[in-house]
Each structure stands twice: as C-alpha cells, then as structure tokens.
Amino acid sequence: xxxxxxxxxxxxxxxxxxxxxxxxxxxxxxxxxxxxxxxxxxxxxxxxxxxxxxxxxxxxxxxxxxxxxxxxxxxxxxxxxxxxxxxxxxxxxxxxxxxxxxxxxxxxxxxxxxxxxxxxxxxxxxxxxxxxxxxxxxxxxxxxxxxxxxxxxxxxxxxxxxxxxxxxxxxxxxxxxxxxxxxxxxxxxxxxxxxxxxxxxxxxxxxxxxxxxxxxxxxxxxxxxxxxxxxxxxxxxxxxxxxxxxxxxxxxxxxxxxxxxxxxxxxxxxxxxxxxxxxxxxxxxxxxxxxxxxxxxxxxxxxxxxxxxxxxxxxxxxxxxxxxxxxxxxxxxxxxxxxxxxxxxxxxxxxxxxxxxxxxxxxxxxxxxxxxxxxxxxxxxxxxxxxxxxxxxxxxxxxxxxxxxxxxxxxxxxxxxxxxxxxxxxxxxxxxxxxxxxxxxxxxxxxxxxxxxxxxxxxxxxxxxxxxxxxxxxxxxxxxxxxxxxxxxxxxxxxxxxxxx
Ligand code: B12
Ligand code: SF4
Numbered sequence: 001x002x003x004x005x006x007x008x009x010x011x012x013x014x015x016x017x018x019x020x021x022x023x024x025x026x027x028x029x030x031x032x033x034x035x036x037x038x039x040x041x042x043x044x045x046x047x048x049x050x051x052x053x054x055x056x057x058x059x060x061x062x063x064x065x066x067x068x069x070x071x072x073x074x075x076x077x078x079x080x081x082x083x084x085x086x087x088x089x090x091x092x093x094x095x096x097x098x099x100x101x102x103x104x105x106x107x108x109x110x111x112x113x114x115x116x117x118x119x120x121x122x123x124x125x126x127x128x129x130x131x132x133x134x135x136x137x138x139x140x141x142x143x144x145x146x147x148x149x150x151x152x153x154x155x156x157x158x159x160x161x162x163x164x165x166x167x168x169x170x171x172x173x174x175x176x177x178x179x180x181x182x183x184x185x186x187x188x189x190x191x192x193x194x195x196x197x198x199x200x201x202x203x204x205x206x207x208x209x210x211x212x213x214x215x216x217x218x219x220x221x222x223x224x225x226x227x228x229x230x231x232x233x234x235x236x237x238x239x240x241x242x243x244x245x246x247x248x249x250x251x252x253x254x255x256x257x258x259x260x261x262x263x264x265x266x267x268x269x270x271x272x273x274x275x276x277x278x279x280x281x282x283x284x285x286x287x288x289x290x291x292x293x294x295x296x297x298x299x300x301x302x303x304x305x306x307x308x309x310x311x312x313x314x315x316x317x318x319x320x321x322x323x324x325x326x327x328x329x330x331x332x333x334x335x336x337x338x339x340x341x342x343x344x345x346x347x348x349x350x351x352x353x354x355x356x357x358x359x360x361x362x363x364x365x366x367x368x369x370x371x372x373x374x375x376x377x378x379x380x381x382x383x384x385x386x387x388x389x390x391x392x393x394x395x396x397x398x399x400x401x402x403x404x405x406x407x408x409x410x411x412x413x414x415x416x417x418x419x420x421x422x423x424x425x426x427x428x429x430x431x432x433x434x435x436x437x438x439x440x441x442x443x444x445x446x447x448x449x450x451x452x453x454x455x456x457x458x459x460x461x462x463x464x465x466x467x468x469x470x471x472x473x474x475x476x477x478x479x480x481x482x483x484x485x486x487x488x489x490x491x492x493x494x495x496x497x498x499x500x501x
Contacts, residue, residue: 009044010037012034012035012103015079015103015107019111020111025087026087026153027066028086029086029090030081030086031089031090032080033052033072034073034091034100035074039391041412042360044452044456045186047074047456048074048184048452049186050188050236053192056180057141057142058090061146070179073100076457086113088116088152089105089114090118093118093129095125095368095387096391098121099388101117101121102132105117105133114157116134116137119141120205122136123211126138134157135157136159140165142173165211169217169218170216174222177230183460184459184462185462187230187235188230188232189263191237191238191263193223193237193252194218195213196213196240198215198241198307202370202371203366204367205367206240207371207372217245221255224256224259227263234472236263240266241267243271246271250277250280260473260477262469262476264329266289266292272309272317272321279324282324282325282479283484285480287326289321291328291330293311293330294306294333295338297311297343300338303337303338304336304372314350325476325483330351330356330358330360332359334410334414335364340401340402341401341402348418351427352426358442363394363395366396376397382397383397384396424439424442424443424447
C-alpha cells in the first residue's frame with residue numbers, strides 16, 4: 001500500500017538560487033537542525049512533539065557578546081535564514097540526514113560563513129564529516145562551543161574539537177529553550193536529567209567505539225526549575241533511559257510532584273522491579289513511558305547483550321505501568337538473527353493482548369561504530385552504506401531467517417495493522433472512563449497525518465494541541481488523588497498526549 005507523503009515531508013527545501021548580499025555579521029551564530037524525510041507509516045506529529053536538546057544545549061554556552069539563533073528545518077518554514085549572514089553556522093549531524101547537513105554546509109561556506117559540524121554522526125564518522133566543515137566537534141558540544149567561538153573571533157579556529165562526556169554533567173547550564181519557536185511544537189519542554197545508560201546494547205549508538213559516556217545525573221532542583229520555567233503543562237524527558245538509577249529517579253519524582261505537570265520518558269523495563277517506584281512516577285505526573293522491549297524472544301535479547309527482564313515477564317511488567325495509569329509506548333525491533341517471518345504477527349498479537357496504547361516498530365539498523373555494525377561488516381551482510389537509508393524504516397542488511405523483502409513487508413504490515421480501526425479498538429483500556437481519551441489519542445495523534453501536515457504548515461501545532469494537553473493534565477491530577485487514596489485496584493485515566501518520543 002502506498003501511503004500519503006507530501007513533498008514537504010519528503011524533500012528538503014531547495015537552496016538553489018539563494019544568494020546572500022551581506023557579509024558575515026561578526027559575532028552571530030546560527031544553529032541548524034537539518035531536514036530529514038519522514039516515514040509515512042508513523043505519525044507526522046512525532047516530528048513536532050518536542051525538539052531535540054542538541055542545539056539548545058550547545059547554545060547555552062554562547063559567549064555573552066555573541067548572538068545566537070535556532071532553525072529547525074523540519075518545521076516546514078522554508079529554507080534556513082541567510083539575512084543577515086551569520087559568522088558561524090553550527091549544524092547537528094545524524095547519519096540519516098548527513099547529506100542534507102553537508103548540502104547546508106556547502107551552501108553557507110560558499111556565502112562566506114564558517115561552518116561547524118557536531119552531533120552523533122560526527123562522533124561515529126569524523127573522517128567522513130571533517131571535509132564538510134571548517135571545524136568538527138567530536139562528543140559534547142557544551143564543553144567546547146564557547147571556546148570555539150572565541151577562536152573564531154581570534155582567527156584561531158581549529159579543525160577538530162573534542163568534548164569529553166566524562167566531565168561532570170551537573171555543571172552544564174540549562175538549555176536555551178527561549179530560542180525555540182514556541183508555537184511550532186506540541187511542547188518545548190524537552191527535558192534531560194541523565195546521560196548514558198546502565199546497559200550497552202550491541203545495536204545502540206551508546207556502544208559506539210571510543211564513546212565514553214558514563215551514566216550521570218543532573219541536579220533535581222535544576223530540572224524542576226527548568227520544567228517550571230517552560231510554563232508548559234507537558235514535558236518530554238529525552239534521556240536515553242531515565243530509569244538507569246532507580247534511587248535517582250525516585251528523588252526526581254519527589255521533586256516533580258509539587259509542580260503538578262505531566263511528562264513522559266524512556267525507561268527500561270527493569271524500573272518495574274520496584275512497583276512502588278512506578279507509583280511514585282505516576283504521582284509525579286508520568287502519563288506515559290517509552291519502553292524498548294526490542295523483541296519477545298529471549299535469544300534475541302541475550303544476543304544483543306541487553307539487560308532486561310525475561311520476555312515471558314514482559315506482560316506482567318506492562319500491567320504494573322497500566323495499574324498506575326501510565327500508558328506504554330513499546331518499541332520493537334525486527335530482523336534480529338532469531339527472527340523469522342512469524343515474528344510480525346506474534347508481536348502484534350502480543351501488543352494487542354497486553355493493550356499497549358502505542359507501539360513503534362524499527363528494522364534492525366547497524367549504526368556505524370557499533371559492535372552490530374562491525375559484526376555485520378565482518379560477515380559481509382551489509383547491503384550498502386547509504387546512511388540516508390539507515391533510518392530504521394528500511395532494510396540495510398541481509399537478515400538470517402527471512403529475506404530482506406519479507407522483513408520490509410512485515411514491518412509495513414505491523415504499522416498498517418496496529419493503526420487499523422480494529423486494532424485500535426482491541427487495545428482500548430479496560431476502564432470505560434478511559435476509552436474516549438484513548439480513542440482521541442489514537443485517532444488524532446496516529447491516524448491524522450493529513451491534518452498534521454496542515455497543522456504544521458500553518459504553524460498551528462501549539463494552538464491545536466495545548467488545550468488537549470491541559471485537559472489531560474487536569475484529568476491526571478484528579479487521577480493522582482484517586483491513586484493516593486487507593487489501596488489495590490487502579491483504573492487508568494487515559495491520556496491524549498503521546499507516551500513518549
Ligand atoms: C528528541 C529525539 C528525537 C525527536 C527529534 C529529532 C530531531 N532530529 O529533531 C524525534 C522524536 C522527531 C526523533 C525522531 C527520530 N529519531 Co530520535 N531521538 C531523540 C532523542 C530522544 C533526544 C535527542 C536529544 O535531545 N539528545 C540530547 C542532546 C543534548 O544530545 P546530542 O544530540 O547527542 O547532542 C550533544 C552532542 O552530540 C553534541 N552536538 C550535537 N549537535 C551538535 C551541533 C554542534 C554545532 C555542536 C558543536 C555539537 C553538537 O553536543 C550536544 C551536547 O552534548 C535521542 C536520544 C538521546 N537521548 O539523545 C533520539 C535519537 C537521536 N533518535 C534516534 C533515531 C533512530 C530516530 C529516528 C530515526 C527513529 C525513527 N525510526 O523514527 C527518528 C528520525 C529522526 C531523524 N532522522 O533524526 C537515535 C539516533 C541513532 C543514531 N545513531 O543516529 C537516537 C540516539 C535514539 C537511540 N537511542 O537510538 N528523535
Ligand atoms: S537500554 Fe536502550 S538506551 Fe540503554 S543501551 Fe540499550 S538501547 Fe541503548
């Protein structure tokens with residue numbers, strides 16, 4: 001089935017014919033999040049749910065005598081600004097949009113700006129990225145951005161800067177969320193409290209060669225202050241795994257409880273080792289979790305070296321979240337070596353049986369620099385290294401127990417099936433009071449890509465969504481009161497905001 005994908009979500013804005021008449025304006029910097037093509041199987045709403053913190057974090061260390069601006073090409077606002085021409089253009093680079101980042105770099109360098117490249121792809125493939133920028137930053141940009149701009153002013157810009165993720169994370173300033181176009185996102189309260197993860201799955205970017213990212217936490221009071229300052233009812237924790245240190249998560253929940261906002265976060269399933277912690281999360285405003293289940297087969301989990309409860313315990317763990325009114329957005333990966341063509345129907349059946357409110361599917365993707373990539377390369381299983389296709393929606397390697405075509409078709413079938421009316425209905429919450437909000441979420445968020453396109457294009461995201469989010473927050477506050485009073489049985493409140501990125 002061919003799904004609807006408008007050009008604006010398929011191709012980046014053209015840079016052809018844009019000429020800049022002014023010279024680079026000294027001490028001005030522009031930070032760009034490049035365009036990437038959208039997967040029509042998933043909700044377009046996902047891309048305006050909440051911004052990445054990469055550039056706002058870096059922006060926070062801009063020297064006081066510099067001006068800094070932010071541009072996200074995925075907001076469909078046209079080509080990035082050139083008037084006045086910034087002295088420095090900083091671009092974040094991921095493998096899926098590396099080519100677009102290089103196009104932007106070429107364009108701005110031609111106009112006379114200095115281009116700095118940073119981000120995950122620079123970390124894993126510095127040699128590839130280096131020729132495209134005047135400087136590259138490997139690792140933490142927060143550590144080096146201020147110095148780098150000083151070097152530009154002094155005429156001593158270096159080709160390579162290194163930012164060490166082992167430096168104390170607590171010392172980082174708050175991200176510059178004030179630079180974000182507030183009306184274009186569902187929430188600008190992207191939050192981050194921790195860095196790293198207690199696990200190191202073979203396929204995860206955290207396992208990239210030479211990446212040393214110990215698990216670190218930020219000051220709870222600072223996180224709470226930042227969340228409050230956003231004046232947004234709903235926040236999204238962008239942490240890789242907010243649940244790696246349960247004592248810290250508990251402390252964070254105590255801090256968040258008083259501000260009466262709602263939030264979602266990615267956590268590993270082992271937070272449910274302590275059901276009382278899950279309850280604390282709910283009482284602190286957690287309405288949804290994004291959980292990397294990855295696979296329902298233990299041999300795949302062990303093969304990927306993921307620390308996880310046994311798969312036959314997954315259902316029980318999901319129930320712990322549901323019992324505390326927390327929606328579960330499950331993430332599943334297809335194409336592991338023990339997966340055959342039966343994996344798709346089995347996974348969808350399980351999702352329905354356990355009434356997961358939402359799920360995201362990914363085709364196994366070996367990111368460069370990870371053990372998975374090294375292994376696939378050694379086994380000659382990679383089909384190509386066209387990074388633009390390494391977006392977890394396309395098959396880039398030879399699977400073991402099915403063909404690449406079967407894997408692709410199975411992945412598409414799962415999305416089509418999950419967003420069908422029948423599946424949405426089958427996964428409705430058991431509590432009748434929650435059915436309507438659940439249906440609203442499923443239809444408005446997941447089945448309304450044509451509406452999302454119009455909403456995004458006309459910069460209506462905040463206006464259209466925030467009243468619904470505020471309604472959810474109020475429902476959640478009422479639910480919290482009941483949860484506090486309750487001893488054993490809990491009814492889920494249902495939410496209309498997504499259960500995580
Ligand atoms: C928010 C988010 C999103 C948002 C916004 C994405 C966007 N590009 O605008 C949404 C929901 C839309 C999204 C979608 C997807 N995402 Co996403 N996302 C994230 C998430 C949760 C948080 C990003 C963040 O804020 N990080 C915190 C910042 C501070 O860290 P950072 O980005 O590494 O930046 C630091 C350095 O790298 C460096 N730096 C970065 N940029 C720059 C630029 C300059 C100039 C300098 C000097 C330094 C610098 O300094 C920063 C401060 O230390 C991350 C997980 C994570 N915790 O990072 C996944 C993550 C980035 N996403 C990922 C993926 C796979 C996707 C999808 C492909 C998933 C899918 N199939 O739909 C899509 C496609 C989007 C795309 N092509 O980019 C992967 C990327 C893996 C990889 N190796 O590339 C990650 C790492 C998740 C994971 N654990 O696998 N995503
Ligand atoms: S649990 Fe998640 S964040 Fe942690 S290493 Fe595995 S995939 Fe990465």
